[in-house]
Amino acid sequence: MISVVKPGLQTSVQDFPGRIGHMSLGFPPSGPFDSWSFRLANLLVGNPVTAAGLECQFLGPTLRFETATIFSICGADMTAKLDGEPVPRWRSLDAKAGQILELGAARTGARTYVAVAGGLDVPVFLGARATFQKAGAGGFAGRALHAGDQLSCLPALPDARAGRQVRDEALPPLDGRHQWKIDVVAGPHDDWLAPEAIEMFLASPWKLSGKSDRTGFRLEGPAFTFASQAYDKPIENGAEPSNIIDFGYPIGGINLAGQTPIILVSDALTMGGFICPFTVPSASFWRLAQSRPGDTYEFNLLGVGEAQAARRLIDSVCTAESIV
Amino acid sequence: MAETIETIAPGNVWKIMVSVGDEVAEGDVLFILELMKTEVPHLAPRAGKIAAILIAEGHAVEAGDTAISMI
Numbered sequence: 001m002i003s004v005v006k007p008g009l010q011t012s013v014q015d016f017p018g019r020i021g022h023m024s025l026g027f028p029p030s031g032p033f034d035s036w037s038f039r040l041a042n043l044l045v046g047n048p049v050t051a052a053g054l055e056c057q058f059l060g061p062t063l064r065f066e067t068a069t070i071f072s073i074c075g076a077d078m079t080a081k082l083d084g085e086p087v088p089r090w091r092s093l094d095a096k097a098g099q100i101l102e103l104g105a106a107r108t109g110a111r112t113y114v115a116v117a118g119g120l121d122v123p124v125f126l127g128a129r130a131t132f133q134k135a136g137a138g139g140f141a142g143r144a145l146h147a148g149d150q151l152s153c154l155p156a157l158p159d160a161r162a163g164r165q166v167r168d169e170a171l172p173p174l175d176g177r178h179q180w181k182i183d184v185v186a187g188p189h190d191d192w193l194a195p196e197a198i199e200m201f202l203a204s205p206w207k208l209s210g211k212s213d214r215t216g217f218r219l220e221g222p223a224f225t226f227a228s229q230a231y232d233k234p235i236e237n238g239a240e241p242s243n244i245i246d247f248g249y250p251i252g253g254i255n256l257a258g259q260t261p262i263i264l265v266s267d268a269l270t271m272g273g274f275i276c277p278f279t280v281p282s283a284s285f286w287r288l289a290q291s292r293p294g295d296t297y298e299f300n301l302l303g304v305g306e307a308q309a310a311r312r313l314i315d316s317v318c319t320a321e322s323i324v
Numbered sequence: 325m326a327e328t329i330e331t332i333a334p335g336n337v338w339k340i341m342v343s344v345g346d347e348v349a350e351g352d353v354l355f356i357l358e359l360m361k362t363e364v365p366h367l368a369p370r371a372g373k374i375a376a377i378l379i380a381e382g383h384a385v386e387a388g389d390t391a392i393s394m395i
Contacts, residue, residue: 010360059333213361
């Protein structure tokens with residue numbers, strides 16, 4: 001059992017890969033935004049990568065371990081302390097009953113993951129323990145944690161132990177950068193943009209707005225111009241050039257709402273009537289998750305095959321072989 | 325003794341609730357950041373008087389920026 005002493009800014013229970021296969025019901029995948037760090041956190045404590053853990057955003061929680069356990073902290077550096085003593089990230093650690101884990105503000109990056117041996121025991125909803133706050137579904141009571149919440153854990157697997165660490169070559173390169181290269185694949189509606197708008201999009205720095213959360217990442221940058229089909233279209237497509245007949249949005253889609261690009265991220269809406277000229281593949285999501293308002297993105301166009309290869313590369317390090 | 329209040333997270337300054345010279349009580353909201361479409365209030369750590377305000381509404385801040393000093 002773990003008690004929440006202070007909840008942090010917005011701390012939620014997530015599991016990997018989240019709630020898959022229910023977008024037709026309006027449920028996005030949710031799950032850990034930086035699933036690279038999340039999976040390593042689970043592996044460190046002897047869990048399968050799928051086990052439920054905590055995602056802490058920008059300002060971490062203070063937690064009390066009511067029973068002894070093994071835990072790990074991965075992702076952004078929130079200067080974690082156990083009973084006041086600094087504890088490292090990317091390692092499995094012992095917690096005694098009554099010890100207090102305190103996470104502060106993210107010094108670099110934005111999201112930190114806490115895994116406990118066995119994983120958090122919250123009800124499974126539509127096949128996942130991930131929280132989808134907008135619908136009040138999944139996770140712990142469908143919401144971010146509050147002070148006083150008590151989280152139960154499932155039994156630890158027999159080989160859970162402290163003293164494990166992640167091999168250096170398996171770590172996501174989190175170095176406090178403020179400029180990020182984010183991969184995109186073209187489509188589904190790149191042909192609605194003027195050719196010069198595609199060049200402009202790929203050549204321009206895009207600033208992450210503070211009005212961004214797990215639903216959408218708003219970007220600030222130059223204006224788009226459109227191809228003729230954005231104007232010469234049946235009236236039911238809508239009045240704006242970026243309007244189109246409602247369709248199912250891809251997760252990672254760069255949704256063009258008027259002139260504002262919004263990347264549809266983990267808790268995104270699943271349909272709507274704005275075009276998505278580009279899509280961010282899952283392999284770049286950890287970069288989005290660890291960026292902060294004011295950081296800039298440069299987009300790098302990949303083929304679908306290259307995006308899938310990038311995903312397989314991350315999957316290949318999120319295995320027990322990366323833990324020593 | 326002077327004391328500074330620092331921003332706890334990167335974001336935009338949404339509202340500043342105090343002016344220089346105001347007397348505040350412990351726990352009063354001094355200013356509110358907007359981050360992840362969430363309001364993040366920053367509270368007075370103790371009673372005192374606002375000596376300086378180093379942030380402006382609508383401006384972006386980083387975590388750890390000095391926002392307000394109190395005496």
